[in-house]
Amino acid sequence: MFHVVTVLTSLRNWGILPPMSPRPGKDAHPIQLLDLTRQELDELLARWGEPRYRAGQLWRWLYRELAADFAALSNLPQPLRARLAAETSCRPLEWVEDLVSRDRRTRKALFRLADGETVETVLMLYEQRQTVCISTQVGCAIGCPFCATGWSGFVRNLTPGEIVAQALYYARRLREEETREKAAGQGVPSPSSLVSRHPPLTNVVVMGMGEPLANYEATWQALEALNDAQGFALGARHMTLSTAGLVPGIERMSQEKLQVGLAVSLHAPTDRLRNRLVPLNRRYPLAELMAACHRYVERSGRRVTFEYALLQGINDSDQQAEQLAGLLHRLLCHVNLIPVNPVQGSPYQPSSRPRAQSFLRVLQQTGIAATVRLRRGLDIEAGCGQLRQRQAKGDDNGQHPDDR
Ligand code: SAH
Ligand code: SF4
Numbered sequence: 001m002f003h004v005v006t007v008l009t010s011l012r013n014w015g016i017l018p019p020m021s022p023r024p025g026k027d028a029h030p031i032q033l034l035d036l037t038r039q040e041l042d043e044l045l046a047r048w049g050e051p052r053y054r055a056g057q058l059w060r061w062l063y064r065e066l067a068a069d070f071a072a073l074s075n076l077p078q079p080l081r082a083r084l085a086a087e088t089s090c091r092p093l094e095w096v097e098d099l100v101s102r103d104r105r106t107r108k109a110l111f112r113l114a115d116g117e118t119v120e121t122v123l124m125l126y127e128q129r130q131t132v133c134i135s136t137q138v139g140c141a142i143g144c145p146f147c148a149t150g151w152s153g154f155v156r157n158l159t160p161g162e163i164v165a166q167a168l169y170y171a172r173r174l175r176e177e178e179t180r181e182k183a184a185g186q187g188v189p190s191p192s193s194l195v196s197r198h199p200p201l202t203n204v205v206v207m208g209m210g211e212p213l214a215n216y217e218a219t220w221q222a223l224e225a226l227n228d229a230q231g232f233a234l235g236a237r238h239m240t241l242s243t244a245g246l247v248p249g250i251e252r253m254s255q256e257k258l259q260v261g262l263a264v265s266l267h268a269p270t271d272r273l274r275n276r277l278v279p280l281n282r283r284y285p286l287a288e289l290m291a292a293c294h295r296y297v298e299r300s301g302r303r304v305t306f307e308y309a310l311l312q313g314i315n316d317s318d319q320q321a322e323q324l325a326g327l328l329h330r331l332l333c334h335v336n337l338i339p340v341n342p343v344q345g346s347p348y349q350p351s352s353r354p355r356a357q358s359f360l361r362v363l364q365q366t367g368i369a370a371t372v373r374l375r376r377g378l379d380i381e382a383g384c385g386q387l388r389q390r391q392a393k394g395d396d397n398g399q400h401p402d403d404r
Helices: 002-013 038-047 053-063 078-087 160-183 212-227 247-255 271-277 286-300 318-328 353-365 386-393
Strands: 094-100 106-112 118-125 130-133 137-139 154-157 203-206 239-243 261-265 304-310 333-339 370-372
Touching (some): 154 212, 212 239, 247 286, 333 353, 353 370
Parallel strands (some): 239 261
Antiparallel strands (some): 106 118, 137 154
């Protein structure tokens, strides 16, 4: 018995099992529509005695028309709209705050959940792409020492609806902005000029707060909902999931029909260093992780992206670049080198530009595809979990970053 309790507790602590407390938000609104799969929505409306096609109409309203309230659902009969409004909700997130970077190309939203917890979502606008970065947990159990989310510990898993609603929020915002721009007669094409197409976002990356593979079911359900052809219709090739290296999750992902891109947060070329920087490595060391990555490539035919945060004097020497090249030998992959985003109170500093370039050169000389990626939105602390950390400590001076 003792063993069972210990194992369950440690699985919960790692975020592999949900916490003991009941799922929040359920009391206020017994049915969260965005928590339902397409099939569950069919079943709900069948129970309510509605004709079969109604569920399809409602799904379309939620995922294609991006309706944010029931009043907008003009082709549904009034009694059904009233029942939906009385018994269900389609808004699991309450918007709290938006931050916009000085160049206006990176935005970050903070949302409050029904139980008062908060999560962040980031939008990055490029010339031809609109990428939203979504969170899957409140906090994270893995505790990487350079990560603001890791510092706050694990609180709870997000529900599928709380995950999917983050992407829908920015899709809706982009579409509204384009409609406003058009109405105002602005002929200048904006970076978001693709939004008249559906979906208004071109990419979803699961790289926000939390370890997505430790909340596998909810994350996958959210990605499947976004992929559904009658709804949001975002292709799997436009989705990427980042993991700290939860090997069973990678194995499971490799078997899925939905071939979502895999990014692995490597950050160190040896077990000794990775045990420190990504503590999950003690459970799933590099040999096991690399074997799982090879299997993913074999089964999916897709390359793996490795994230490597460059930490000055810790993991950024030429010798470590050679070790990394050795580790990735013969694997179809790409390495993203990211000078670490300094987190308040953390001793880790980003590598200098010349150091990053030298590290990059070593990788490229050994034939490894690699790039140095500059972190976007540094002025709005667009790194994982930083806004939430600042809010929790109450040191937000309430100013828009552009005004500082
Ligand atoms: N838990 C998952 C996904 C969320 S974190 C994972 O770790 O992969 C998304 C990415 O941001 C990861 O590669 C993570 O290591 C990186 N990251 C976290 N804090 C960072 C920081 N301060 N600077 C640079 N990258 C950071
Ligand atoms: Fe968790 Fe990822 Fe942050 Fe590590 S980097 S603490 S795994 S969110």
